[in-house]
Amino acid sequence: xxxxxxxxxxxxxxxxxxxxxxxxxxxxxxxxxxxxxxxxxxxxxxxxxxxxxxxxxxxxxxxxxxxxxxxxxxxxxxxxxxxxxxxxxxxxxxxxxxxxxxxxxxxxxxxxxx
Amino acid sequence: xxxxxxxxxxxxxxxxxxxxxxxxxxxxxxxxxxxxxxxxxxxxxxxxxxxxxxxxxxxxxxxxxxxxxxxxxxxxxxxxxxxxxxxxxxxxxxxxxxxxxxxxxxxxxxxx
Numbered sequence: 076x077x078x079x080x081x082x083x084x085x086x087x088x089x090x091x092x093x094x095x096x097x098x099x100x101x102x103x104x105x106x107x108x109x110x111x112x113x114x115x116x117x118x119x120x121x122x123x124x125x126x127x128x129x130x131x132x133x134x135x136x137x138x139x140x141x142x143x144x145x146x147x148x149x150x151x152x153x154x155x156x157x158x159x160x161x162x163x164x165x166x167x168x169x170x171x172x173x174x175x176x177x178x179x180x181x182x183x184x185x186x187x188x189x
Numbered sequence: 190x191x192x193x194x195x196x197x198x199x200x201x202x203x204x205x206x207x208x209x210x211x212x213x214x215x216x217x218x219x220x221x222x223x224x225x226x227x228x229x230x231x232x233x234x235x236x237x238x239x240x241x242x243x244x245x246x247x248x249x250x251x252x253x254x255x256x257x258x259x260x261x262x263x264x265x266x267x268x269x270x271x272x273x274x275x276x277x278x279x280x281x282x283x284x285x286x287x288x289x290x291x292x293x294x295x296x297x298x299x300x301x
Binding site: 078081082108110117118120132133134163165176177178179180181182183185 | 230231232233234235238276282288290291292293301
């Protein structure tokens with residue numbers, strides 16, 4: 076099956092620890108994105124990448140880092156500098172460049188920092 | 190900021206058509222209308238999108254008014270599994286990676 080996978084579904088960490096969220100896609104998409112969703116709120120863009128070895132900050136990049144060493148993978152690290160890391164994290168991907176650049180989402184990872 | 194307006198909630202009986210409206214009066218000529226839905230604790234699911242013409246796929250139909258200032262998503266035979274928050278989004282297509290701006294959406298409840 077083609078799609079986007081995120082692991083794990085639930086993640087618990089102690090305050091002050093860095094944690095890395097996985098995102099893998101087999102859709103052959105060039106662009107990948109990380110969003111954060113807080114309860115009752117919309118999605119906010121953290122980082123995005125249009126091609127391998129390149130990525131751009133989104134609206135709320137502080138306290139996060141990413142890498143894009145492979146086309147199919149775009150891991151997100153939540154660092155101890157992120158003040159409110161507890162949230163639902165969503166990864167998405169799309170074709171780029173393309174006239175049809177619909178973003179498709181993974182199932183999400185719910186991170187809880189204790 | 191979201192450029193669309195949707196009713197906060199709607200109810201629909203199972204088996205009936207669910208019609209979800211969206212106003213986007215400031216839409217530009219090169220902006221598409223996209224619909225996504227999000228079932229609780231899951232990632233958003235793409236449903237359909239369109240520019241000017243009405244569109245239909247295996248999930249839904251999208252009706253866009255001639256002036257493009259509003260649209261309606263139609264789920265022809267709603268089931269309990271269609272209960273979700275539905276988001277209407279306008280964005281320029283084919284312009285490369287850009288964020289999706291989700292508003293508050295419409296919470297659709299399908300009743301047995």
